[in-house]
Amino acid sequence: MFHIFERSGLRFLQALLGEGFGLHREFWALQDVSFGVARGEVLGVIGRNGSGKSTLLQILAGTVSPSVGSVSRQGRIAALLELGAGFDPEETGRRNIEFTARLLGLSAEEFAARQAAVIEFAEIGEFIDQPVKTYSSGMVVRLAFAITAHVDADIVIVDEALAVGDAQFQFKCLSRLDQLLERGVTIILVSHDLQLIKAYCNRVIYLKRGVVQFDGDCETGCELYLRDTTPVIRSHLTEIQQARHDSMVFGNGLGRIQSVSFVGDGAEHGHFISGERISLDVSVQLFEPVRCPRLTLVLRDVRGYNLYAVNNSQLGLALVTGDNGLIRVRFSFVADLQDGDYALTLRLDDAISEKVQVLLDKQVGVISFRVESPEKRFDAVVNLHGSIEVLLP
Known part of the structure; x- marks a missing residue:
């Protein structure tokens, strides 16, 4: 639950006078949300902007406390939430890697063992030793995802990170998610890309105005979301x-x-x-x-x-x-x-x-x-009828 003030000065007045003067109205970003996620499961979360997705992930990550109810977590959590959240813009990318890794519970020895892999994965070259405030949005998300994917977390939370950056890096991120899944890591993924949700998630939660409209298979959840978001002439x-x-x-x-x-x-x-x-x-x-x-x-x-x-x-x-x-x-x-x-x-x-x-x-x-197929003629799902021509050396 959040306090909404019609004017910024009212927030200051309430801090002085207390909450009994009715200077704010209450806004519940989430209502009666209850679910569990099993080890190794990939849970998708979908919904329109303002439906409560980011608030839910912040609660799961522990950066926001629920007004009522409780959250039970087991294992190390690595969360990639708002773009660049937690980064110090004045510090270099290298220093931010160290800060974030230590906050996530890595020892100095563990950080030293992973630092090179994180820097290589981020693909920002010499800018790793430049202040983060000089980075583009794509560079920031590459650095943030690289850290999140290399800290040996038990639970990885990703909020729209794959919507930023070029296609090549997105494929690289998805490949890394596959590696995490093979290790039994639990992944919670928020995305407006329904094809991504269908391809990677075992289950989806559809949020609408802070309420769980659906919790189940991805096909049904995504179609219900499309039904609610597609304009229909009555x-x-x-x-x-x-x-x-x-x-x-x-x-x-x-x-x-x-x-x-x-x-x-x-x-x-x-x-x-x-x-x-x-x-x-x-x-x-x-x-x-x-x-x-x-x-x-x-x-x-x-x-x-x-x-x-x-x-x-x-x-x-x-x-x-x-x-x-x-x-x-x-x-x-x-x-x-x-x-x-x-x-x-x-x-x-x-x-x-x-x-x-x-x-x-x-x-x-x-x-x-x-x-x-009585005999295997091609790999993958669809046959695109490719050909090979042998050229002379």
């Missing part, structure tokens, strides 16, 4: 939405994806061979005229990561609407995929312009299928 057809009880319902009700089914070989059991072409028929019902109906197919793996997407607008095709508002489409793609389970998400919207789309209906994981 209509008088509210009874259509009320008639559907699935928690993964999206859209304004002007249209609905009625049916989805595989066709051809393997369709009956949803089982296909890698490299086989998959076709599926989709029926859509429009309840009111829609200017530019667009239907999008998204292929996702078991972690909810988007692997492929296609829609009629990309292919320059206009959907044909019957007199009864019925649209029928057949999607087809080559399943050049590695062994595993996959799911398809369908999205129906009114593509008014390149920047303005009105969501009519979205059905997440509406149909799933399995791919098997």
Whole structure:
């Protein structure tokens, strides 16, 4: 709970007079938040700005005490919170490494053993001996992440750190997170990058106005977050939405994806061979005229990561609407995929312009299928049909 003052002078008056004069109003950044995190688990935290994410992480890290309730922690915690928080801007990067490492509990011997690795990971070169106030934001986050990732912490807390810096360093950070996971380190990750959350987290907490809206699998949590943050044009057809009880319902009700089914070989059991072409028929019902109906197919793996997407607008095709508002489409793609389970998400919207789309209906994981490969033809998930040409020396 925080005290909010309408004018800065009121804070000074309250310090003199005490809290009994009603000079402030109370603001609860978090309410009734309760959860546990197991050793080796990767917990994602998502929510809009102001939802309480940073306050939650500060409480977990121990830099802020909860007004009510308690926090139980086991092991050493390394937290990368606000950009450059805890750094002395007047001191050099090297000195800040030492200060931070000692604050996190490393002995002088442990710090000496890790200093070179931290400096090498940060990749800021000769600037390591320059004051931190001369660093760019990217340099600051590289230094902060390097320290956090090399102090042998049991719990690592990262707040939007990977949103700063270039792509090469982000890949490097993710690789380091993989190494920490192999050692059984617990990671709590805050990010607006939902693909990152889906790819790395075992579980996600979705905060909304300081309240836990969802605590569970990443696919559902991220879709609920998208539903709440995507503008939807309301209509008088509210009874259509009320008639559907699935928690993964999206859209304004002007249209609905009625049916989805595989066709051809393997369709009956949803089982296909890698490299086989998959076709599926989709029926859509429009309840009111829609200017530019667009239907999008998204292929996702078991972690909810988007692997492929296609829609009629990309292919320059206009959907044909019957007199009864019925649209029928057949999607087809080559399943050049590695062994595993996959799911398809369908999205129906009114593509008014390149920047303005009105969501009519979205059905997440509406149909799933399995791919098997009798012989291994490629590594990773998707076959990009690369080639090798041997050149003469």
